[in-house]
Amino acid sequence: MEDFTILIGGKAGDGIRQIGGLVAGLLGKLGYHVFFWDDYPSLIRGGHNFSLIRACRCMIQANTSDVDLIVALNEDTINNHKWRLKPKGKVVYDADAFEAEGTGMKFTSIVKDAGGKPIMRNTAAFATIGKMLGLEWSVLEELVNTSFKKETETNLAIARAAYEQAGDATLNIETGPAEPLPLMTGNEAIALGAVAAGLDLYIAYPMTPSTSILHFLAAHEEELGVVTYHPENEIAAAVTAIGGAYAGARTMVGSAGGGFALMAESVSLAAQSEAPVVFVVSQRPGPSTGVPTYTTQGDLNFVLSAGHGEFLRFVVAPGDVNEAYELTALAMNMAWEYQIPAFVLTDKCLSESTYCFETDGPEAKEVRKQDGLLWDGKGEYKRYLDTKNGVSPLAFPGRAGAIVKGTSYEHDEAGITTELPEAITAMQDKRMKKRPELIEDVKNLEAVKTYGKADSDVALLTWGSTKGACVEVAEKLGLKVVQPVILEPFPTEALKSALKGARKTIGVEVNVTGCLSDLASCHGIEVHEKILKYDGRHFTVDELQKRVEGVMK
């Protein structure tokens, strides 16, 4: 079996995410490409959680609706998901807890007999899946040993008992040798990309689906050589990042739309004070609190326009973990090269889903910190020196011979407040002078990616995590996919060229209005159809295929 999907469900508190992560990790070790969607409501106990893990021998970045195996720790899992089961699909369930069709396992009894806690049913389920994948006990034993740092012996006893009880149940998968790939969530890739480009200080107030950037960096502070800071609110987070950047540290903040709304005044402050700061915005359905733990692509216009006044910004929108890594590093380097605010626009699907990270591409290896323009120490230092391209040399407090005055007010070259008409004009011009060079830079970058059949006359225009499903559908139907990954400055010419030859352009987005399609239209690019979805869920491959076939008729 080259391509299969496992669904593990239970209620919050059953450890569903943990076991999903273990199964995904296991499949990664076996050399499969993995996509792992972690589906959970906004609550801590109860509700219905499920992990959906698709594994394939070829590259995948999305899942299908149907599944080969359902592992149910509660009855809801079966009721909610049996429609997904393929004709030869299998069901494994906790026969101590409820009755169902399929293979009943005594998960509850196994845990009880070993003296474990109720949550350890997930260990029993994990061992059962391992058995069904055809793994030797020794492989599983090692995984349990390394994954369960607490009560390891109890977990081992539970795993062993489940492994034996599972008998010769099998999914008939092929487990031949293949190069294992590292797994990563989008948020982890964003964090690592920032660190690779010199991140010093990450500042965030928790908000789903951005929170795991903070968790990941906080857990690995020393290994990665960074410091994390969780202040009183998002306003403090963003202003602290600006203070830090003024003083010479590479800073980044992260939130979802609601928290980013509180940062809007800081976006403007970063622009006026020319403080390079990276803002990560991970989208979830709004307006307002909306649907906290689900996905959308509804904040494009907000991120493109947040902050009062007129100023330059740089916006990237990665669609997978490699892009998240590379584009976050690019955002950090561009912020420092141009001394402007830069944005990484992600979404719940990319932020919290697990993908395989391709380590052998040239791009991943080339990611590094690029220094901004530094003061040469000659003459009197002026923070806002008006230069040919508008970029002023940087010096930071602590540098002997320089007095560094940053400000939110309109100012002269030295950073002293001014209200003189000619000085205001000069400084607005100075900041805008960066624009042509920035646009030129974007032209030399891969701002628009294309996939699928290059000469197809039907193109799917998409962005962000929706790219994964689009690419797979395009490959099946012989279409082209066009994905802009830099959204500001908008790569109009590159997009036009990528869409050349397309008789029909179909915008595919997870939002209500088709933000990217409308934006493209504003830039003179015709989008003929929109396929939109706004139920908080990402497109599955089969669902999108039907919708595309529908509009192609």
Next chain:
Amino acid sequence: MSEINLNTYAENTWCKGCGNFGILTAAQEAIKKLVAEGYPLEKIAIASGIGCSSKIVDYINVNSFYSIHGRVPPTVTGIKLANKDLSVIGFTGDGDGYGEGLAHIIMSAKRNIDVTMVIHNNRVYGLTTGQFTPTSPTNFPGKSTPRGSVEHPLNPLELMLAAGATFVARGYSGKTDQLANLIVEGVKHKGFAFIDVLQPCFTFFNTYQFYNKKVYELEGHDASDLEAARTRAREWNYDMEAEKIPIGLFYRVERPSYDEQVLRGLILAEERKRSDIPAFIESRI
């Protein structure tokens, strides 16, 4: 000391008789004293918010960041976290610090970040032409409360003591030598140093005579005694019926600062050896 010129070419736009002049004099004097004691001038950074108070950064020739309304505590926190070797002083007004940005000042005191905050407390909004602030007296007839504010004033000293500030002081813009010394002590203090500075607004709330009559310097007070500090802080509730108003150092205690505990000795703004991220990624297989 006199060889350092801390003046800038910026035109001073405070009203004649503004209490901010006293604070400017004290701040410049404090910086000169610190430099004389061996603090390099380039390692001093100041920041301000928005309001008459905050113009001070334009008038002192030293590293500065002119931030936005209410956000001086996070600004100075960012500067300190980026470079722990800097001595960082924030200047903010009562509308700015106690109104717009109250949460920040409380949380900065609680976490004991090693910065000094000087609050120009004239108990009125000056730059927006005369509205009541969190420390205006009851019945204050501001432009937004023409029949008198029905709110009682906040006592910022009590608030800071409750929040866990490790250095709590009150100065008066009319006593610049004492204020300069408080700022010097605040900078030397390893932790969050809070200085509320009583300041008349000549145009919208002229309290010169009131303060000149009531203000006295704390004497015989044990600044290590939290209860005594609370008692002295309660001597005046920021209303107009004051018997006497104490100024000076109310409370000082040593506690590890936030920055020294979280920075692991790193100066984030300086180049240092970086982790090998591709190797870190490979290690995750």
